[in-house]
Amino acid sequence: MTVSRVLNQRSLVKEATRLKVEAAIEALNYRPNMLARGLAGGKSMLIGLVYYNPSSGYLSELLVGALKTCRELGHHLMLEDLSEIEEGTDTSEIAMRLRKIGLDGLILTPPLSANKALIRLMSDAGVRTVLVSHEDPTGQFSSVVFDDTAAAHSMTEYLIEHGHKRIGFITGPAEHPSSLSRKEGFERAMAEHGLDLDPGMVVEGDFTFRSGMELTEKLLSASQAPTAIFASNDDMAAGVIAAAHRRSLKVPGDLSVVGFDDTAISAAIWPQLTTVRQPISEIARRAVTLLSENNLKKDAEVDVKADYIDTVDIIERESVSDPR
Numbered sequence: 156m157t158v159s160r161v162l163n164q165r166s167l168v169k170e171a172t173r174l175k176v177e178a179a180i181e182a183l184n185y186r187p188n189m190l191a192r193g194l195a196g197g198k199s200m201l202i203g204l205v206y207y208n209p210s211s212g213y214l215s216e217l218l219v220g221a222l223k224t225c226r227e228l229g230h231h232l233m234l235e236d237l238s239e240i241e242e243g244t245d246t247s248e249i250a251m252r253l254r255k256i257g258l259d260g261l262i263l264t265p266p267l268s269a270n271k272a273l274i275r276l277m278s279d280a281g282v283r284t285v286l287v288s289h290e291d292p293t294g295q296f297s298s299v300v301f302d303d304t305a306a307a308h309s310m311t312e313y314l315i316e317h318g319h320k321r322i323g324f325i326t327g328p329a330e331h332p333s334s335l336s337r338k339e340g341f342e343r344a345m346a347e348h349g350l351d352l353d354p355g356m357v358v359e360g361d362f363t364f365r366s367g368m369e370l371t372e373k374l375l376s377a378s379q380a381p382t383a384i385f386a387s388n389d390d391m392a393a394g395v396i397a398a399a400h401r402r403s404l405k406v407p408g409d410l411s412v413v414g415f416d417d418t419a420i421s422a423a424i425w426p427q428l429t430t431v432r433q434p435i436s437e438i439a440r441r442a443v444t445l446l447s448e449n450n451l452k453k454d455a456e457v458d459v460k461a462d463y464i465d466t467v468d469i470i471e472r473e474s475v476s477d478p479r
Contacts, residue, residue, distance in 0.1 A: 200230040200259040200450050202443060207238045207267055210362045210390050212418025213435060217264060217287075220439030228447050233258070237267060250276035258282055260446035262439075265289060268298070269332040283449055285442040289332040290461050297449075297458070299441045302465040303333045306431045307340030307385075309467045310413055313429075314383045315348050318477045319411060322350075323374040323381035325360045325367060325391050337387045337415065356381055360391050367394020368401075375402065375410075382478035383411035389421045392428055396474065407476040417470050426473035434464060 160168050161176040168176070179185075204221050208214055218234065225232040233256065237249060250273060253261065261277060261284040263270075268286040277284050278295050286298040314322055324341050327334035338357070345352050355377055360366035367386055371394065374381055386392035392414030399410050406412055406426055414421055417432035441462050449458060 200447065201233060201257065202230055202260045202262065202446055203233045203235055203253060203256065203258045204262045204264065205235040205237050205253070205267055206264045207236070208264060208362070210388055210416075210418070212389060212420050213362075213416055216418060216435035217439045220436030221262065221443055223436075224440045224443040228443065230443070230447065232443075246270065246273045246276060249273065250280060253277070254280045254282065259450060260284070262287060262442045262446070265333055266328065266331040269330070283446060285445050287438060287442055291459075294459060297445045297460045297462070299438050299445070299462045300464070301333075301433055301438060302463065302467070303336035304340040304343070305465060306415070306433070306467045307337040307387075308344045309340075310385060310415070310431050310469060311341045311344035312348075313469055314385065314411065314413065314475070315344065315350070317383075317411065317475055319381075319383040320350050321353070321356065321379060321381045321383075323356045323358070323371075323384040325358055325370050325374075325384065325386040325395070327360060327362045327387045327391075329359060331362070334387060341385060353379075360387070362388050362390060364390045364394040364397070367391030368398045369394075371395045371398035375399075375404075381410070383413070383475070385413050387415050389414040389416045389418045389428060389430055392430065392474075393420050393424050396424060396426070396428070407474050408479070411475040411478070413475060417468075421470070421472070429472045429475045430470050432468040432470050434466075438464065 157168060157172060158176055161173050202225060206214060222232055261282050263284060263286050265288040267273060268289040274291065284296045286296055288300060290298045290300055326338050342352060356374065358370045358373060360370050367390065371384060374384060384395050386395050392412055395412045396406050399406050404410050412428065414428050414430040416435065417430045421428040421430045445460060445462065
């Protein structure tokens with residue numbers, strides 16, 4: 156009991172006793188088991204993180220952030236791939252499957268965080284849920300939202316400041332809330348600078364490397380090819396660069412390329428990618444923390460929060476130059 160009081164930084168232990176306990180901890184190289192402490196206090200949670208996202212870089216950072224935070228707080232994390240969800244999918248069976256697991260909390264990642272049917276079913280089941288990248292319009296669930304619109308706006312202005320006027324833009328899937336926000340930011344910046352927005356310069360990808368390659372071929376085959384391409388995530392931007400290399404185009408000499416997220420691939424390709432940094436691990440940490448904080452409260456005291464991250468960081472590397 157005395158050791159427990161010292162570890163929990165309570166003031167019930169005499170100074171001399173505390174020093175002895177700390178010396179013993181140091182000598183034994185003892186580290187508290189956070190999971191066991193959570194179970195002993197009745198505060199350990201089983202948190203589900205469900206995903207459907209083809210970007211391995213995004214998922215990797217999200218999962219690492221969530222796992223690390225769960226370990227620190229003494230919670231369990233269960234992962235569930237819901238890639239079977241498509242247009243018209245009956246989400247009631249999926250919701251039933253999640254309910255049977257006995258989750259204490261759920262994190263819905265994009266595009267699932269915008270699936271109204273799934274959100275409604277989770278609400279009916281009484282499962283505490285946090286939405287990632289999409290605010291709950293009903294106000295029932297907390298959310299962690301990165302300002303995709305402002306970030307895409309800033310990146311587009313960055314290209315314009317480098318002298319680019321004809322910019323191709325590759326969106327993500329239309330059902331993805333972040334895709335629409337990033338497209339909005341791009342279009343707003345172009346309009347504010349009085350630049351014509353050629354509909355043929357905006358094409359829809361699916362956040363994969365292959366779609367980036369294929370759509371770049373389409374953009375570069377236009378009668379007036381773009382001098383820069385802004386891809387809505389790093390995987391597609393890597394595909395843009397690969398397609399440019401296949402055409403023997405120099406990046407950035409012949410074509411400037413930028414991405415979004417700042418995942419591992421952005422620094423692994425050549426040339427290294429200029430991109431918007433999305434704090435993916437931090438988003439996961441905040442989502443787990445919101446669930447953990449509400450787990451300590453009674454049902455009537457649950458706080459519903461919209462946690463916004465509006466800091467925009469453009470990571471400048473080697474893929475942008477002024478147009479020739």
